[in-house]
Amino acid sequence: MFSNKLMMRVVRFEDAEELRQLFRGIKVDPYGIKIMAPKAESFVIKIGSVSSIRANILKQEMLSIGADAAVSRDTLTGKDKITDCLLIGTLSQYVRLCEKLKRQPFGLGVLGKEISDTLSNFLKDSFVVDLGKRKLRLGKACAIMGILNLTPDSFSGDGLLRGGDLGIASLAQKLVSDGADVVDVGGESTRPGAKRVSVKEEIKRVCPVVKAIRKKIQAPISIDTYKPEVAKSALDSGADIINDVTGLRDRRMAKLAAKYKAAVVIMHMRGTPKNMCKFTKYDSLIDDIINSLKDSVRIARDAGISNNKIIIDPGIGFAKTFEQNLEILRRLAEFKALGLPIMVGTSRKAFIGKILDKSPQERIFGTVASCLVAFRNGANIVRVHDIKQVRQALDVSQRIRNI
Numbered sequence: 001m002f003s004n005k006l007m008m009r010v011v012r013f014e015d016a017e018e019l020r021q022l023f024r025g026i027k028v029d030p031y032g033i034k035i036m037a038p039k040a041e042s043f044v045i046k047i048g049s050v051s052s053i054r055a056n057i058l059k060q061e062m063l064s065i066g067a068d069a070a071v072s073r074d075t076l077t078g079k080d081k082i083t084d085c086l087l088i089g090t091l092s093q094y095v096r097l098c099e100k101l102k103r104q105p106f107g108l109g110v111l112g113k114e115i116s117d118t119l120s121n122f123l124k125d126s127f128v129v130d131l132g133k134r135k136l137r138l139g140k141a142c143a144i145m146g147i148l149n150l151t152p153d154s155f156s157g158d159g160l161l162r163g164g165d166l167g168i169a170s171l172a173q174k175l176v177s178d179g180a181d182v183v184d185v186g187g188e189s190t191r192p193g194a195k196r197v198s199v200k201e202e203i204k205r206v207c208p209v210v211k212a213i214r215k216k217i218q219a220p221i222s223i224d225t226y227k228p229e230v231a232k233s234a235l236d237s238g239a240d241i242i243n244d245v246t247g248l249r250d251r252r253m254a255k256l257a258a259k260y261k262a263a264v265v266i267m268h269m270r271g272t273p274k275n276m277c278k279f280t281k282y283d284s285l286i287d288d289i290i291n292s293l294k295d296s297v298r299i300a301r302d303a304g305i306s307n308n309k310i311i312i313d314p315g316i317g318f319a320k321t322f323e324q325n326l327e328i329l330r331r332l333a334e335f336k337a338l339g340l341p342i343m344v345g346t347s348r349k350a351f352i353g354k355i356l357d358k359s360p361q362e363r364i365f366g367t368v369a370s371c372l373v374a375f376r377n378g379a380n381i382v383r384v385h386d387i388k389q390v391r392q393a394l395d396v397s398q399r400i401r402n403i
Contacts, residue, residue, distance in 0.1 A: 014401060015125065016041060038092035043122070045087040045094075045115060048287060054106050055083050061100050067093040087115070094119055121339030127380065129341060130308045131240040131263050134220050136181065138341050138380040140402050142371075142394050145222060145383040146180030147347065148172060148213075150187045150205045151197075169212035176219045179391030182241065183217065184383060185210055185234070186224030190245050190273040190318070192350075199229045206230065207237045214238030222265065228252040235260045241311075245269050245318065247296035254303035263309040265343055266296045270319035279319045286331050289314050293338060311381065313343045317350065325351040329370060332377035345383035346370035368393045 013019045019040055023033040050058070052075045059069040067089030074080040089097065094115060101112030129136035136143065148168065172183045187205035188197040197205075206223065213221055214237065222241035223234035228250060231242045235256075243265040248254045257264045268289045270279035282288045293312050300310055314328050314335060325346075335342050346352065352366035353359070364386045371382040371390050375397060384390045 016123065038095065039090050041091040043087075043089065043091065043094065043119065045118065046287075047085045047087065047111075047115075049082050050085050051106070052078060052081050052083060054108055054111065055085050057104060057106070057108060058085060058087070058111075061097055061104070062087060062089060062093075065089070065093050065096045065100070067097070091119065117339075118337045122333075122336045124336070124339055127341045128308060129263050129311065130261075130306070131220050132261055134218075134240055136220055136263075141398050142375040142379060143181040143381045144179055144387060144391060144394070145182040145184045145343065145381055146172075146175035146178075146387050147383060147385050148175065148183055148185045148209075149189075150185065150209060151189045168209050169216045172213045173216050175387050176217050178387040180219065180387045182220045182222050182381070183213060184222040184224050184243055185213070185239070186243075187230070188225065190224075192273065192277050192317075194273040196272075196274070199227055202227065202230045203233045207233045210234050210237040210239050226250065226253070228256050231262075232256055232260075235262055241265060243267070245273075245315070247292065248299045249296075251299060251303070254299050254305060257300070257309070258304035261309070263311065264300060264305060265311045265313055266293060266300065267313035267318065268292050268296075268315035273318075276319040280321045280324065282324070285324055285327055286334050289328070290335060290338065293335075297338065297340070307340065311341045311343050312338060313345065313383075316344060316346050322351050322354055325349075329373050329377065332374060332379060336378050341380040342378055343381040343383060344371075344374040344379040346374065347382075347384040347386070364389055372397050 011022060013022060016037065019037055020033055023037065028036070055071045055075050059071055062069040067087070069088065070086040072080045072083040075083040098112040098116045101108045126139040129138065148171065150168070175183055185206050187202040188194070202225065210221060210223065220240040221238060222243045223231055223239040224243045224245070225231050225234070226244050226246040226249070231253060241263045242253065242257050244253055245267045247266045247268055248264065270276055297310060297312070312335065314332070316325050316328060320328065329346070332342065332344065347367050348360040348363045352363045352370060356363065356366050358366065367384060367386055368389055371384060372393055374382055375394060382390060
């Protein structure tokens with residue numbers, strides 16, 4: 001039983017800065033904070049397909065510094081030649097590990113560098129996305145991408161195809177005044193089972209609107225398309241960002257973005273909007289999505305797109321089941337290992353409808369909840385229809401986190 005005079009509690013902290021505040025609160029010497037803070041931050045790192053030789057050395061080295069590593073049981077006996085590894089240690093221990101691995105054979109020095117880079121990426125909490133004349137600054141606050149659908153068949157019922165260019169431009173102004181940091185213009189629905197729209201028709205829908213919006217707002221404009229011809233026309237009309245749901249599957253899109261020095265949102269999707277529901281089987285959901293995004297990022301970099309122009313999106317609802325969407329949101333922080341800004345689009349989507357048993361227009365509160373979870377778990381941008389409601393919720397959440 002505790003003494004009445006003894007105050008004791010388990011302390012939880014959101015990030016490294018909050019941990020440092022705890023140290024400062026009890027007047028720890030600044031040098032002591034520098035030494036002790038990395039000892040209090042613990043991380044589990046998963047490494048896939050490691051040879052048994054490297055895995056056993058990794059485990060030995062982790063144990064030698066007071067940390068640990070989990071490998072398959074038969075790796076220890078030599079029966080398994082390949083294993084996944086879970087490294088378990090503090091930031092301070094990982095620094096020591098990477099130094100020790102530099103002196104090891106079997107490519108462990110390279111592996112140590114990858115561990116160091118992965119941790120650095122994970123701990124990065126601010127980005128500046130280069131949009132040429134504009135900059136999108138992403139830090140402790142979560143940015144909002146406002147959706148402007150120019151389609152007659154949007155799943156959310158907000159298609160504005162017949163709204164008139166000037167009327168839609170005025171709506172874009174309202175999105176910005178309500179709190180949108182980016183306006184995303186799309187001329188083709190990507191809902192499950194959606195039919196394709198011709199390049200000519202899509203250009204006809206979006207480009208006059210992009211031109212009209214550009215005259216009305218200073219905020220960045222994104223073009224939601226996977227067709228290079230449409231993206232080119234939209235960039236010529238004043239767009240700053242290409243939002244490609246296919247993750248630059250068409251290599252021409254990457255070359256186009258590089259030529260125009262445009263930023264890109266690289267999203268994960270399998271198949272096409274028409275058939276993507278057939279491709280929801282994954283060996284390891286988060287690993288498979290991260291590896292696919294890595295491939296798309298590599299395409300972008302090879303085309304000449306710099307890191308400060310790339311945003312990633314795990315693709316909620318695109319070739320994902322109900323359970324998989326929830327898992328992505330729950331484990332979103334794991335995507336931070338790529339070291340790039342994360343965008344999440346949950347707005348009014350079917351998984352929210354399944355939880356609440358509500359139509360798309362009635363999913364506002366569900367959308368707000370999902371955006372708050374995404375923000376807490378690492379999202380830098382949320383893409384939504386209901387700007388004002390999400391903005392207010394995020395402002396309160398951010399104030400609590402950054403008090």
